[in-house]
Amino acid sequence: MASLAQRAGVAASTVSRALRDDARISPEVRARITALAQEAGYTPNILARSMVLGRSGLIGLVLGPVENPFYAELMQQAVRLAAARGCRLLLLHAGPGPIEDATTEALLQYRVDGCLVTSAELSSKAAAICAANSVPLVMINRVAREHGSAVSCDNRAGAEVLAELLLQAGHRRLAVVTGNAATSTGRERTEGFCQSVAAAGGEAPALFTGGASHAAGFAAGQRIAALPAAERPDAVFAVADILAMGVIDALREAGLKVPGDVSVVGMDGISLAQRPPYRLTTLVQPLEAMVARGLDLLLTGIEHGAGAAPQERVLLRGTLRLGASCRLPGSPLPPSGIPDAALPAAE
Template sequence: MASLARAAGVAASTVSRALRNDPRISPDVRDRIVALAQEVGYTPNILARSLVGGSSGLIGLVLGPVDNPFYAELMQRAVTQAAARGWRLLLVHAGPGPIEQATADALLQYRVDGCLITSAELSSRAARICRDNQVPLVMVNRVAWEHGSAVSCDNDAAGALLADLLIEAGHRRLAVVSGNPTTSTSIERADGFIRRVRAAGLPEPLRFGGVNSHAKGFEAGQVIAALPAPDRPDAVLGVSDLIAMGIMDALREAGIAVPGEISVVGIDGVAAARRPPYRMTTVAQPLEDMMERALDLLNARMNGVHRADEVVTLRGDLVIGQSARLPARLTAG
């Protein structure tokens, strides 16, 4: 900035104000400084600006494992919507496990103005880091256990809806393959499903799981396929589309027809699950709306006014595919 100021014959503070479109700088001076900046390829240093003005324009985005297509779709929407607000996203984590010290350090080192967190096993530690350092926090696709606001799909309702449809279609032996046992998303989806099965007076669903991955779904599908035919479930919920795709792959490899012999449903609505060879019946999360609400909550908290934590829950959309036998009223015509 100093060299740009010398070229323009003004103070560095004037250059800084001109590049921020400060109304105190005359249009002629501002235009001359902008033209010089473009000529030399100058771009303002965000971190340096944060030291002066206290705002970096950076939003931390903590993602889950990149091999899950859900997170790729969520990231795409986050990038697009943040850019429309003039914010830049800083990807500070992409992994399947608990939040690491390196991630915590990045949240503070880069002086993020706020943080969006979606990763699975992180709620308590991430919330404490943000709280202790006055970094506004919003969870997306999960609920904060201790601190921070959150935006999520109505996961309990999604699980309940799929159970009701499967039961109405005549399924009587059901199973659920869960993801990470400590995450709100997995817990709520499985709970909603199991509650409706119990309410219908059917046998307790078989339960599998432990990790939200295609491999874990495939493993559960292999176990189901190896059961004697009378003991096999006739319908299975994978609490994520990724898990459900693994279940379908294992069943088909074992020669079991989906949905002829076993129906399989998922939750998330990722594009990969809607395409061949899956064409999955699933409940799609309203990602566009979820991200918009999350950024609204974050923006309100970044403005310096104290606000109580909020939990916003949005209803998912049923996507009718070909992976499950459904009530005739949904498939007729």
């Protein structure tokens, strides 16, 4: 800073104000100082700037299980959209399990202005510390429990769309591969699917414990494949695409055809699931819109103060993407299928 001031022939405080685009510095002086700074390869110290402005321009990002490609895609969107808003992301935590105390301490030490959280387990202590220090939180793809706003896909409505699709295609023995029991996302999808089947007069779907990884889906698929043919589901809803991919691989390894013997659908819309040999039928989350709305809510909280801005829960509708992993309405039924007439007509 001192060397820049000397070269520009001004006080160090003038350089500091110019690099912050302070209106008290004339445009000509600001342009001259900026040019000298760029020539010298100078970049402002973010932590030092936070001491002056009270803000760092940093947003903490807490990601969910890294085994699920959905979170990698979410991170890419968050980085791009935060940059467009003049913010930078600081990765604080990635993976399963609750946010550790060390992560919360780092959140405060780096003076992040706010935090985007996609992890399922935000500890009450972490939430309390953030609230006490006026650090606003926005949950993405999760429900805020104690502190902060939330933006997510309408998981129940999306699961209902998938249930109706399978029932209208003539499937009757349905199953759900569940997610992490601690996640609101997995619970809402499971409940929405089962309630839709019940409302249509169908038999309650069988539940198979899953998780948040391909390996968990593969293990559930193995259990499904091992069932006698008369008891085996003819359609499976996996509450995440990565689980559905594991289920498909396990069924095919066991010699079953997808969708000839068992249809499989998922939810998320990850790009990997659209590649051969999956071409998954899924409910696509509006990921870009979710992250954009989450950032806007967070920036509002930062601008007005964590306690002053209203806390909101925003639900956005997903989009059905038809693939090749399930039998669709109007497709021929297998010999053991039940005619569509057995199901009340869709409205």
